[in-house]
Amino acid sequence: MRMYDLILKKRDGGVLTKEEISYFISEYTKGNVPDYQAAALLMTIYFQKMNEEETVNLTEAMMNSGETIDLSAIEGVKVDKHSTGGVGDKTTIALGPIIAACGVPLAKMSGRGLGHTGGTIDKLESIPGFNVNMTIDKFINNVNNFKIAVAGQTANLAPADKLIYALRDVTATVDNISLIASSIMCKKLASGADSILLDVKTGSGAFMKDTDGAFDLAVEMVKIGNNMNRNTIALVTNMDQPLGNAVGNSLEIKEAIETLKGNGPEDFRELCITLASYMLLLAKNVNSVDQGRKKAEEVISNGKAFKVLKTFVTEQGGDVNYIQNIDLLPKSKKIYELKSKETGYINKIAAETVGLSALALGAGRETKDSTIDLSVGIVLNKKAGDYVQKDETLAYIHYNDDAKKKNAVNKLKTAYMINEKNEANTQLVFGIVTADGIKRL
Amino acid sequence: MRMYDLILKKRDGGVLTKEEISYFISEYTKGNVPDYQAAALLMTIYFQKMNEEETVNLTEAMMNSGETIDLSAIEGVKVDKHSTGGVGDKTTIALGPIIAACGVPLAKMSGRGLGHTGGTIDKLESIPGFNVNMTIDKFINNVNNFKIAVAGQTANLAPADKLIYALRDVTATVDNISLIASSIMCKKLASGADSILLDVKTGSGAFMKDTDGAFDLAVEMVKIGNNMNRNTIALVTNMDQPLGNAVGNSLEIKEAIETLKGNGPEDFRELCITLASYMLLLAKNVNSVDQGRKKAEEVISNGKAFKVLKTFVTEQGGDVNYIQNIDLLPKSKKIYELKSKETGYINKIAAETVGLSALALGAGRETKDSTIDLSVGIVLNKKAGDYVQKDETLAYIHYNDDAKKKNAVNKLKTAYMINEKNEANTQLVFGIVTADGIKRL
Numbered sequence: 116m117r118m119y120d121l122i123l124k125k126r127d128g129g130v131l132t133k134e135e136i137s138y139f140i141s142e143y144t145k146g147n148v149p150d151y152q153a154a155a156l157l158m159t160i161y162f163q164k165m166n167e168e169e170t171v172n173l174t175e176a177m178m179n180s181g182e183t184i185d186l187s188a189i190e191g192v193k194v195d196k197h198s199t200g201g202v203g204d205k206t207t208i209a210l211g212p213i214i215a216a217c218g219v220p221l222a223k224m225s226g227r228g229l230g231h232t233g234g235t236i237d238k239l240e241s242i243p244g245f246n247v248n249m250t251i252d253k254f255i256n257n258v259n260n261f262k263i264a265v266a267g268q269t270a271n272l273a274p275a276d277k278l279i280y281a282l283r284d285v286t287a288t289v290d291n292i293s294l295i296a297s298s299i300m301c302k303k304l305a306s307g308a309d310s311i312l313l314d315v316k317t318g319s320g321a322f323m324k325d326t327d328g329a330f331d332l333a334v335e336m337v338k339i340g341n342n343m344n345r346n347t348i349a350l351v352t353n354m355d356q357p358l359g360n361a362v363g364n365s366l367e368i369k370e371a372i373e374t375l376k377g378n379g380p381e382d383f384r385e386l387c388i389t390l391a392s393y394m395l396l397l398a399k400n401v402n403s404v405d406q407g408r409k410k411a412e413e414v415i416s417n418g419k420a421f422k423v424l425k426t427f428v429t430e431q432g433g434d435v436n437y438i439q440n441i442d443l444l445p446k447s448k449k450i451y452e453l454k455s456k457e458t459g460y461i462n463k464i465a466a467e468t469v470g471l472s473a474l475a476l477g478a479g480r481e482t483k484d485s486t487i488d489l490s491v492g493i494v495l496n497k498k499a500g501d502y503v504q505k506d507e508t509l510a511y512i513h514y515n516d517d518a519k520k521k522n523a524v525n526k527l528k529t530a531y532m533i534n535e536k537n538e539a540n541t542q543l544v545f546g547i548v549t550a551d552g553i554k555r556l
Numbered sequence: 557m558r559m560y561d562l563i564l565k566k567r568d569g570g571v572l573t574k575e576e577i578s579y580f581i582s583e584y585t586k587g588n589v590p591d592y593q594a595a596a597l598l599m600t601i602y603f604q605k606m607n608e609e610e611t612v613n614l615t616e617a618m619m620n621s622g623e624t625i626d627l628s629a630i631e632g633v634k635v636d637k638h639s640t641g642g643v644g645d646k647t648t649i650a651l652g653p654i655i656a657a658c659g660v661p662l663a664k665m666s667g668r669g670l671g672h673t674g675g676t677i678d679k680l681e682s683i684p685g686f687n688v689n690m691t692i693d694k695f696i697n698n699v700n701n702f703k704i705a706v707a708g709q710t711a712n713l714a715p716a717d718k719l720i721y722a723l724r725d726v727t728a729t730v731d732n733i734s735l736i737a738s739s740i741m742c743k744k745l746a747s748g749a750d751s752i753l754l755d756v757k758t759g760s761g762a763f764m765k766d767t768d769g770a771f772d773l774a775v776e777m778v779k780i781g782n783n784m785n786r787n788t789i790a791l792v793t794n795m796d797q798p799l800g801n802a803v804g805n806s807l808e809i810k811e812a813i814e815t816l817k818g819n820g821p822e823d824f825r826e827l828c829i830t831l832a833s834y835m836l837l838l839a840k841n842v843n844s845v846d847q848g849r850k851k852a853e854e855v856i857s858n859g860k861a862f863k864v865l866k867t868f869v870t871e872q873g874g875d876v877n878y879i880q881n882i883d884l885l886p887k888s889k890k891i892y893e894l895k896s897k898e899t900g901y902i903n904k905i906a907a908e909t910v911g912l913s914a915l916a917l918g919a920g921r922e923t924k925d926s927t928i929d930l931s932v933g934i935v936l937n938k939k940a941g942d943y944v945q946k947d948e949t950l951a952y953i954h955y956n957d958d959a960k961k962k963n964a965v966n967k968l969k970t971a972y973m974i975n976e977k978n979e980a981n982t983q984l985v986f987g988i989v990t991a992d993g994i995k996r997l
Contacts, residue, residue: 122727126728150590152726152727154593154596155595155598158567158600158603159599159728162603285592287560288596
């Protein structure tokens with residue numbers, strides 16, 4: 116087999132076989148295929164696209180390019196959740212304890228990555244002592260004993276994806292649906308869950324800006340998952356404004372804790388309950404989404420979910436006092452109040468701009484080696500659809516450095532669109548994609 | 557300027573500016589653009605194509621990536637000829653002396669390259685002592701004094717083309733008309749001629765197998781030449797069977813000498829006279845192609861062209877006795893006669909197959925480092941349109957090695973298509989492309 120022939124075949128509209136795709140992936144991972152041939156092939160895929168079978172084969176080959184995690188020692192149906200990412204997305208921290216409290220095991224591998232704020236792991240590390248480095252045995256034991264564990268992603272999960280993503284990033288071949296879907300799914304599949312719930316975000320703060328594109332991606336990923344014998348469902352959800360009120364690491368932890376205590380912002384609570392209800396369904400823990408919703412609401416109101424959170428934190432070395440008393444969590448030195456210059460309805464809070472403001476404060480990583488300031492961030496006081504008076508507080512900016520604050524405020528000011536009429540679209544879930552098709556809401 | 561933005565722009569259907577194209581070419585030549593980005597850009601060009609302006613700008617940038625030859629010290633209009641290559645194409649060796657004998661200077665830079673036989677330079681080196689390594693001063697002096705000189709191509713003519721061609725060759729991005737045309741034309745333009753005659757071959761032995769493709773390439777190259785202020789004309793000519801009878805280095809030299817003496821095969825003689833008549837027109841040496849044709853025929857029949865050949869060979873160090881007595885030229889040890897198994901009209905002699913047979917005998921280079929056997933090759937005894945009796949000789953195979961001969965014979969046998977009816981298409985020139993358009997014949 117020769118790479119040249121694969122490029123030519125795809126260029127001329129051919130369909131690559133399973134053997135050809137796995138040749139490309141395994142030889143590229145070994146360093147036997149030069150970057151220029153991989154780049155040429157990726158560009159032919161951009162133009163000629165891949166069909167469903169090719170996309171599944173690509174995903175499987177990337178999954179098999181490194182370690183795959185065996186979770187069979189964990190009892191019950193293992194359900195994983197993946198969000199395509201957005202601003203203020205602290206979902207895992209609240210959702211994990213909810214479904215664990217319902218009796219469904221959550222064995223979560225999570226990353227740090229680049230972004231407006233840190234990843235789930237960075238957020239959890241706001242709690243002193245919290246540790247995500249553990250052996251696979253300890254990870255499995257924790258899940259069996261406490262129904263929940265979160266571990267840092269091992270270095271060798273789908274190495275082909277890392278190599279290919281880096282190449283796509285510099286050759287303008289990122290935005291192809293098969294390449295995006297396979298890149299996400301190969302890592303999920305390698306992580307060993309039986310069922311997968313995908314939260315595909317759409318809107319100004321999401322990778323997929325438009326809803327149709329988000330549904331396309333959802334359909335592609337659901338096809339891959341089900342083809343690979345993982346029961347897979349996707350929800351397409353709103354990321355046009357930040358999720359919840361808090362954007363920033365310790366600020367988000369606080370919001371997640373509040374939510375498990377039965378407080379917390381309405382949109383975030385609602386999304387957690389919705390996602391939980393589908394996860395419980397995928398785990399066969401309930402027979403319907405409605406049953407799932409009731410069960411999820413119950414474990415919040417009776418305090419079981421919050422109790423699981425405390426056990427989870429304790430078992431991973433974290434100081435549980437910080438959960439009991441969230442005032443102990445990292446706090447910024449100063450808080451600035453951003454006031455409204457207008458009176459009217461908030462029609463938009465551009466999520467990406469809020470994210471960039473948080474990044475400017477130091478809440479996220481600009482490069483792999485950046486240090487995160489866990490204490491800084493933004494807490495929205497008003498959300499889309501709210502009425503605001505002139506001089507009322509729009510948002511609280513938690514900061515440690517005046518220059519960074521100035522930069523963040525200048526950005527944040529531009530995020531708001533305030534009008535006399537309320538035309539905000541605050542629909543939270545746009546639709547559900549299953550193996551049976553799309554259901555738009 | 558960033559390569560990423562150029563790839564993205566072209567991928568999305570944009571038109572690259574002159575500055576962007578010259579940035580790519582100059583930075584790639586310097587080694588500042590990685591191969592993977594160049595490969596990605598070439599693949600976008602394959603899919604999105606380049607318009608006329610982009611193609612001209614690409615050609616100019618590649619021309620300027622290395623040395624350009626200044627021929628202004630040569631008196632008169634300098635006309636260059638370029639053939640896109642075929643089997644048995646020894647045209648330059650006969651054509652040069654013809655136009656020089658008419659008073660038009662021929663300052664020719666020629667290559668060796670890979671192919672079924674050697675290049676023009678290899679063929680000329682069948683003559684002992686013949687030397688193509690000379691200073692640019694000696695080259696110009698020879699042209700001024702004797703109207704003809706052939707030099708080996710300097711190493712640094714259009715280095716960007718060498719780099720890009722090598723990359724296209726391994727990334728399935730060879731067959732794009734803009735990339736093909738610019739690759740040929742950048743070297744011609746760097747060689748310094750005022751006017752250019754292109755012989756675009758079409759048929760089984762040519763790079764362009766179909767006639768429409770050959771006309772497209774001719775149009776593209778004529779546009780580039782004229783845009784760059786070189787008076788450029790292209791002829792689209794037949795390369796479905798080998799040109800002339802001889803395929804092999806010293807065998808082709810002999811055929812070219814015979815042609816200058818007024819003998820030689822009809823098709824080869826006719827093509828030389830046709831090409832000469834257009835070159836004389838481009839040089840403003842005559843006022844019409846008909847006048848050019850008469851003049852070319854005259855210098856053959858009155859011996860002037862043959863006399864120029866002898867001077868040319870002598871002045872470049874070659875032993876003129878080998879021209880006077882062609883029996884002295886390198887000869888193979890043995891000759892095998894390939895007999896016909898059928899009686900009928902020869903409808904086809906697949907040129908590429910004949911070329912591969914010659915290559916199998918050792919007449920050409922398989923890799924850059926191969927040594928050429930100047931003595932071996934094939935001489936056709938019958939051509940397309942001829943009637944052949946069973947057991948009559950189709951071709952003479954000049955060989956030195958029995959195993960190679962066997963291999964060559966096995967190939968050559970498959971080149972012939974013999975039928976009861978004569979349906980051979982032996983039209984020599986299919987059309988002429990000038991700045992005014994296409995004239996099909």
